[in-house]
Amino acid sequence: MRIAFLVNRDVESNLTLNFLLPEIHESTVGIFLSEKVGSGRKVPRMLGQLALIEQDLFNALAPGLIGSSDQVSSGHRFGFAELQQRFGVPVRVLPSLRDPAGLQMLQDAGADLFISIRFGQILKNEALAIPPRGVLNLHSGLLPQYRGVLATFRALLNGDPEIGCTLHWIDSPGIDVGRIIETARVAVEKERSLLWHILSLYQPGARLIMNAIRRLERDEPMTGTSQDPSAGAYYSFPGEDDLMRFTTQGWRLFDREDVWDLFESYGFPLRISAP
Numbered sequence: 001m002r003i004a005f006l007v008n009r010d011v012e013s014n015l016t017l018n019f020l021l022p023e024i025h026e027s028t029v030g031i032f033l034s035e036k037v038g039s040g041r042k043v044p045r046m047l048g049q050l051a052l053i054e055q056d057l058f059n060a061l062a063p064g065l066i067g068s069s070d071q072v073s074s075g076h077r078f079g080f081a082e083l084q085q086r087f088g089v090p091v092r093v094l095p096s097l098r099d100p101a102g103l104q105m106l107q108d109a110g111a112d113l114f115i116s117i118r119f120g121q122i123l124k125n126e127a128l129a130i131p132p133r134g135v136l137n138l139h140s141g142l143l144p145q146y147r148g149v150l151a152t153f154r155a156l157l158n159g160d161p162e163i164g165c166t167l168h169w170i171d172s173p174g175i176d177v178g179r180i181i182e183t184a185r186v187a188v189e190k191e192r193s194l195l196w197h198i199l200s201l202y203q204p205g206a207r208l209i210m211n212a213i214r215r216l217e218r219d220e221p222m223t224g225t226s227q228d229p230s231a232g233a234y235y236s237f238p239g240e241d242d243l244m245r246f247t248t249q250g251w252r253l254f255d256r257e258d259v260w261d262l263f264e265s266y267g268f269p270l271r272i273s274a275p
Contacts, residue, residue: 006032011199018078062079115135116137134171
């Protein structure tokens with residue numbers, strides 16, 4: 001089975017690929033990148049700080065990791081360019097799928113299955129019809145409770161004891177409404193930040209994807225469970241009032257330790273040692 005990944009150019013998508021590609025790179029025919037998630041409307045300044053870490057800073061630093069001779073032995077993760085170099089999987093930015101050239105790129109990949117992770121474009125019927133085995137999506141929230149963006153933020157704001165991610169089919173252009181295959185849950189830790197909670201979902205999320213791939217390879221039925229369209233809610237980006245309530249409850253978007261730990265896991269030392 002030939003697999004193509006549709007992912008956003010951010011650290012969460014990259015992290016998931018680091019978990020998956022060592023096992024399935026021989027089956028992977030391409031990684032297609034979107035440059036951002038969302039419609040491009042202005043988001044509150046505080047959220048911009050989070051995006052700076054997840055996307056801008058990560059993409060600025062990751063190219064500097066290429067060629068590190070001891071990364072493999074030390075267990076460090078790899079940026080997108082290094083994943084391409086190490087596993088031989090082409091990584092390309094995908095043009096708008098409203099452009100026939102974008103659809104043609106997906107068609108030319110010859111994939112049997114698409115797997116979407118934080119992909120920043122809505123897949124219309126023309127794209128969904130390309131892979132004969134269908135399109136899977138890893139959503140970083142529990143469905144149907146939390147559709148849309150920043151589901152982890154909403155779950156923490158609502159006082160949920162657990163957060164989670166959902167693997168589901170994309171069988172229509174609707175957002176996060178497809179048949180659910182499996183979910184994974186992580187206990188909330190009040191002393192940890194939003195960024196820590198978001199990142200904690202992608203290793204269990206990768207396991208959901210791996211389980212689904214193996215089931216499809218064995219031709220096991222995997223229809224999934226239909227969602228109740230009246231259940232849950234769709235959430236857009238939080239507004240200033242939402243962010244104020246979040247911080248009033250004692251939550252933080254990120255901690256300095258989160259950033260250090262994240263980038264050190266890629267072999268990029270950010271801590272300044274005392275002389």
